[in-house]
Amino acid sequence: MAEINVALSARDSSAPTGKIKLSARNVGVFYGAANALRDVNMDFEEHQVISLIGPSGCGKSTFLRCINRMNDTIPGCRVVGSINMDGTNIYGPDIDPVELRARVGMVFQKPNPFPKSIYDNVAYGPRIHGMAAGKAELDEVVEWALRSAGLWEEAKDRLQQPGTGLSGGQQQRLCIARAIAVHPEVILMDEPCSALDPIATAKIEELIDELRRSFTIIIVTHSMQQAARVSQKTAFFHMGNLVEEGPTDVIFTKPHDPRTGAYITGRIG
Amino acid sequence: MNNLIFIAVVLAITALAYHYGRRHALGVVGGKARDLHSLPGYYGAYVALWCLIPAMTCAVLWFLIEPLVLKQMIVGSILETRPGLSGDEIGLAVNEIHSLSINAYAFASATADKKALVGRYLEIKSIGSIAMVVLAFALAAAGLYYARKMIAPRLRARQAVEKAIMCAMIVCSTIAVLTTIGIVFSLLFEAMRFFAHVSPIDFLFGLQWSPQIAMRSDQVGSSGAFGAVPVFAGTLLITAISMAIAVPIGLFSAIYMAEYSSHKFRAWVKPILEVLAGIPTVVYGFFAALTMAPFVRDVGQAVGLDVASESALAAGIVMGIMIIPFVSSLSDDVINAVPQSLRDGAYAMGATKSETIRQVVIPAAFPGIVGSIMLAVSRAIGETMIVVMAAGLAANLTANPFAAVTTVTVQIVTLLIGDQEFDSPKTLAAFALGLVLFVVTLILNIIALTVVRRYREQYE
Ligand SMILES: Nc1ncnc2c1ncn2[C@@H]1O[C@H](COP(=O)(O)OP(=O)(O)OP(=O)(O)O)[C@@H](O)[C@H]1O
Ligand SMILES: [Mg+2]
Numbered sequence: 001m002a003e004i005n006v007a008l009s010a011r012d013s014s015a016p017t018g019k020i021k022l023s024a025r026n027v028g029v030f031y032g033a034a035n036a037l038r039d040v041n042m043d044f045e046e047h048q049v050i051s052l053i054g055p056s057g058c059g060k061s062t063f064l065r066c067i068n069r070m071n072d073t074i075p076g077c078r079v080v081g082s083i084n085m086d087g088t089n090i091y092g093p094d095i096d097p098v099e100l101r102a103r104v105g106m107v108f109q110k111p112n113p114f115p116k117s118i119y120d121n122v123a124y125g126p127r128i129h130g131m132a133a134g135k136a137e138l139d140e141v142v143e144w145a146l147r148s149a150g151l152w153e154e155a156k157d158r159l160q161q162p163g164t165g166l167s168g169g170q171q172q173r174l175c176i177a178r179a180i181a182v183h184p185e186v187i188l189m190d191e192p193c194s195a196l197d198p199i200a201t202a203k204i205e206e207l208i209d210e211l212r213r214s215f216t217i218i219i220v221t222h223s224m225q226q227a228a229r230v231s232q233k234t235a236f237f238h239m240g241n242l243v244e245e246g247p248t249d250v251i252f253t254k255p256h257d258p259r260t261g262a263y264i265t266g267r268i269g
Numbered sequence: 270m271n272n273l274i275f276i277a278v279v280l281a282i283t284a285l286a287y288h289y290g291r292r293h294a295l296g297v298v299g300g301k302a303r304d305l306h307s308l309p310g311y312y313g314a315y316v317a318l319w320c321l322i323p324a325m326t327c328a329v330l331w332f333l334i335e336p337l338v339l340k341q342m343i344v345g346s347i348l349e350t351r352p353g354l355s356g357d358e359i360g361l362a363v364n365e366i367h368s369l370s371i372n373a374y375a376f377a378s379a380t381a382d383k384k385a386l387v388g389r390y391l392e393i394k395s396i397g398s399i400a401m402v403v404l405a406f407a408l409a410a411a412g413l414y415y416a417r418k419m420i421a422p423r424l425r426a427r428q429a430v431e432k433a434i435m436c437a438m439i440v441c442s443t444i445a446v447l448t449t450i451g452i453v454f455s456l457l458f459e460a461m462r463f464f465a466h467v468s469p470i471d472f473l474f475g476l477q478w479s480p481q482i483a484m485r486s487d488q489v490g491s492s493g494a495f496g497a498v499p500v501f502a503g504t505l506l507i508t509a510i511s512m513a514i515a516v517p518i519g520l521f522s523a524i525y526m527a528e529y530s531s532h533k534f535r536a537w538v539k540p541i542l543e544v545l546a547g548i549p550t551v552v553y554g555f556f557a558a559l560t561m562a563p564f565v566r567d568v569g570q571a572v573g574l575d576v577a578s579e580s581a582l583a584a585g586i587v588m589g590i591m592i593i594p595f596v597s598s599l600s601d602d603v604i605n606a607v608p609q610s611l612r613d614g615a616y617a618m619g620a621t622k623s624e625t626i627r628q629v630v631i632p633a634a635f636p637g638i639v640g641s642i643m644l645a646v647s648r649a650i651g652e653t654m655i656v657v658m659a660a661g662l663a664a665n666l667t668a669n670p671f672a673a674v675t676t677v678t679v680q681i682v683t684l685l686i687g688d689q690e691f692d693s694p695k696t697l698a699a700f701a702l703g704l705v706l707f708v709v710t711l712i713l714n715i716i717a718l719t720v721v722r723r724y725r726e727q728y729e
Binding site: 068070098099101102105106112113114116124125128129175178179182 | 619
C-alpha cells in the first residue's frame with residue numbers, strides 16, 4: 001500500500017509536465033476490404049482525459065481498439081500506420097500485445113465482470129501478471145483498486161460474492177477497478193456510462209477525474225456534456241476521418257471545421 | 270378401419286367448423302376484423318375445438334368402457350345357455366367368445382351354441398359402436414351450435430383457445446410423468462417379487478454372481494448366487510474407462526473447435542464427429558470385438574501382461590470413442606455460447622489466449638460442460654451391445670482392466686432371454702438389477718444437478 005501511494009504521488013508531481021504519452025501516426029484500419037479509419041494523426045498528453053466524439057459508425061471504437069491492439073483479436077482486421085507509446089512503436093515487431101495490454105487497460109461499454117467473485121475479478125490482472133508476492137499484498141492491491149474505483153464501501157462486506165450480482169453501475173466500477181488493479185499507464189473507456197443512470201454516471205465521471213492524476217485516460221462518449229465535463233482534450237471523428245482535435249473548450253466553443261460545429265449542435269449525427 | 274373412418278370424419282367436421290367459425294365471426298362484424306376481440310382464426314379455432322373435444326372425449330370414453338359394457342351385456346346370454354357358472358368361469362367364457370369373434374378360423378370350428386353367443390356379442394358390439402358414433406356426432410353438433418351462439422365481437426376467443434392449448438400441454442406432460450411413475454412401479458413390483466426369493470442384503474452386498482438355477486430337482490451345482498457387486502463393479506469399471514477416453518478427447522476437441530479452429534475447419538469437423546454418434550452400437554461392437562480386443566490382447570502380451578481375449582479395456586475404449594461426440598458437440602455449443610464480451614475483457618487485461626480459455630471461458634461454460642459429461646455417463650452406463658460383444662459375460666469381481674467383466678445391462682439381457690419361467694428368481698433378478706441401475710443413475714443426476722446449481726448460484 002505504501003509503495004502504491006508513493007507511486008501515485010510520484011505520478012502526481014509529474015502531472016503538469018505535458019509529456020506526450022501516445023502519438024498516432026497515419027493510423028488506418030481495414031475490416032477485410034472496408035477502410036473503417038483513415039490517416040489518423042494525434043498526440044495524447046500524459047495525465048489528461050481525452051474524449052473521442054463523433055456520429056455512430058465513424059470509427060471511434062475502432063481507433064480506441066488500435067491503442068491496446070484489441071483489433072488483433074478480430075479476424076480480418078488490419079491496422080496500418082504506427083502508434084508510439086513513450087517513443088516505442090506498439091506495432092513494432094518485438095512488442096507482445098499481451099504485455100502491451102497490461103500497460104493499456106480497457107473498460108467496455110457494457111459491464112463485463114468475469115463469472116467470479118468480486119475479489120477474484122479485481123485480483124485477476126495482478127494474478128496473471130504475477131504482480132503480487134503473497135496473499136497480503138494481493139489483498140492490498142484489491143482494496144486499493146476498489147477504493148480508487150469508489151466501490152470499496154459497497155463491496156467490502158461481499159468480496160466473495162459474484163461480481164455479476166452487483167448493479168449495473170457497480171459492475172462498471174468493478175470493471176474499472178479490475179482495469180486499474182494492474183497499474184496500467186493508459187486507460188481506454190468505450191462509452192463506459194451508456195448503460196448507466198445519471199447518478200452512477202456522475203460517480204464514474206468523478207472517478208475519471210480522480211484517476212487522471214495517475215493515468216492517461218481516453219474515453220469514447222456520445223454525450224457532449226460528458227465530454228465537456230471530464231476531458232481536457234476532444235477529438236471529433238467523422239466517417240473514418242479525424243476531423244479536428246484540440247482543447248475541449250475550443251472544440252466546443254470555436255470549432256474550426258463546420259462539421260464539428262454541426263455535430264455538436266446536433267445537426268449531423 | 271371403422272375407427273379410422275370415424276376419426277377422419279370428425280377431423281373433416283372440425284376443419285369445416287374452423288372455416289365456418291371464422292366466416293361467421295367476420296360476418297358478425299361485417300368483415301371488419303379490427304372490430305373483433307381476437308384474430309378471426311381464433312374464432313375458427315374456438316368453434317372447431319367445441320366440435321372436436323366433445324366428440325373425441327366421447328369416443329375415448331367409449332373405447333375405455335366398451336369391454337366392460339360388452340361383458341355385462343353378454344353375461345346374461347351366457348348364463349341363459351349355461352346356467353350355474355362360477356365367477357371365474359364366466360370370465361373365461363367371455364374371453365373365449367371375444368377371441369372367437371375376432372378369429373374367423375376358430376369361429377368356423379366352434380359349436381352352434383357358441384356361434385349364437387358370438388353372433389349376439391357382435392350384435393351388441395355394433396349397436397354400441399353405432400350408438401357411440403351417433404352420440405359423438407350429436408355432441409359435435411351441440412358444440413358447434415353452442416360455439417356459434419357464443420360468437421360475438423367481444424368474445425375472448427384467443428384466451429379460450431390458448432387455455433385449451435395449455436390444457437393439452439398439461440395433459441401431455443402428465444402423460445410423461447405418469448409413464449415414468451408406471452415404469453418405476455412395474456420395476457419396483459417385480460423387484461419385490463425377486464426379493465421374496467433372495468434377501469436384499471445378499472443381493473446388494475454378495476460377491477458371487479452366477480444366476481444359474483437348477484431346472485430339474487436332481488440337477489447339481491446350480492443353486493444360483495445373486496450377489497450383484499461384481500456386476501456393478503463391471504459397469505463401474507467400463508464406465509470409468511470410457512469416460513477416461515471420452516472426457517479429455519471430447520473436451521479438448523470442443524475447446525479446439527470453439528476457440529482455435531477456423532470457421533471452415535469447424536464446419537467440416539463438427540458434422541464428422543457427430544456422425545460418430547449416429548453409428549449403431551452393434552457396429553461399434555464389431556469393431557470392439559474384432560479389432561480392438563485382439564489389439565489390446567496383442568499389445569498386452571507384447572509387454573508381458575496376461576490379457577483375456579475379451580477385456581474391459583477393449584470395450585471401455587470403444588465405448589469411449591462412441592461417447593466422444595456427446596461430450597465434444599455439447600461442450601462446443603456451450604463454449605460458443607459464452608459471451609464474446611467476457612473474452613474481450615480477459616484479453617484487455619493482458620491475458621493470453623490459453624489463460625482466457627482456462628480462467629474465464631471454461632468456468633463460464635462449466636455448468637453446461639458438466640451437463641454434457643453427465644449425459645455421456647448415462648450413455649456409458651446404459652450401453653449394452655459393445656459390452657456383450659467385447660467384454661464377455663463372466664462376472665469377475667476385479668479392477669483389472671485386462672480381465673473379462675460383465676455389466677448390469679448385459680446381465681439383464683442374458684437373464685431375460687433364457688428359457689426359465691417368468692417368475693423364477695433368475696428372471697426376476699433382471700428387474701432388481703434394473704431397479705438398482707435406475708436408482709444409481711437417479712442419484713448421479715441429482716448430484717450433477719446440485720453441483721451445477723451451486724455453481725450457477727455462485728457465478729450468475
Ligand atoms: N468487427 C468488425 N467487422 C467489420 N466491420 C466493422 C467491425 N467493427 C466495426 N466495423 C465497421 O467499422 C466502422 C466503424 O465502427 P466503430 O465500431 O469503430 O464505430 P463507432 O464510432 O464506435 O460507432 P458507435 O458510436 O456506434 O459505437 C463501422 O462502419 C463498422 O461497421
Ligand atoms: Mg463504438
